Amino acid sequence: MDYTSFSHGQVSSKLWLCAELETYIPVDARVAILGSWYNVLSFMLLTRNASRYQRILGIDKDPGTKEIADRITDAWRIGSDPIITNIIADANEYDLSPYDVVVNCSPEHMESNQWFENIEEGTIVCIQSSNVTVSDDDIWKCVNPNRSLGQLKAKYPLSQYLFCDLKEIRYRDSGYDRFMIIGIK
Numbered sequence: 001m002d003y004t005s006f007s008h009g010q011v012s013s014k015l016w017l018c019a020e021l022e023t024y025i026p027v028d029a030r031v032a033i034l035g036s037w038y039n040v041l042s043f044m045l046l047t048r049n050a051s052r053y054q055r056i057l058g059i060d061k062d063p064g065t066k067e068i069a070d071r072i073t074d075a076w077r078i079g080s081d082p083i084i085t086n087i088i089a090d091a092n093e094y095d096l097s098p099y100d101v102v103v104n105c106s107p108e109h110m111e112s113n114q115w116f117e118n119i120e121e122g123t124i125v126c127i128q129s130s131n132v133t134v135s136d137d138d139i140w141k142c143v144n145p146n147r148s149l150g151q152l153k154a155k156y157p158l159s160q161y162l163f164c165d166l167k168e169i170r171y172r173d174s175g176y177d178r179f180m181i182i183g184i185k
Helices: 008-021 039-054 066-072 149-155
Strands: 029-034 053-060 084-088 103-105 122-130 162-169 177-182
Touching: 008 039, 008 053, 008 103, 008 122, 008 162, 029 039, 029 066, 039 053, 053 066, 066 084, 149 177
Parallel strands: 029 053, 029 103, 053 084, 103 122
Antiparallel strands: 122 177, 162 177
């Protein structure tokens, strides 16, 4: 298991997302999380307020993530009517129409923006990205970088913006900015 999903920057970014998104999410929401990795975000959302969600789908392309995602979200997958489902699929090819809310915390790792085009109008969308722009051989694997909040908004235009901001992630001698937009497509 890669413990990077529990790094300070990852956890603080996801906690920020939970706090802001909960303001706009409808009761009994059906949520799709794209590029879900180990689906720590679902764990956080449901730990904070499980009664708010009808279903959460975690989609990731990496087959090595599902077993760990299933373990992390196990409490909500037990029984005949699980709240969480983790699948291995390409988010760019997945039908997102059944979902009220679509979250993508890793658009910089996706070569295509087709996933965004597949979201129906009227859907709540939450996108997080960062200004990290490194080479292909780096662990960040940023193939579709977003250097600013303005660039993120231009790349993924919404009909209505409910929240737009950045969070500074700083360490002694390094850091980056995390951007987040929440709105209606």
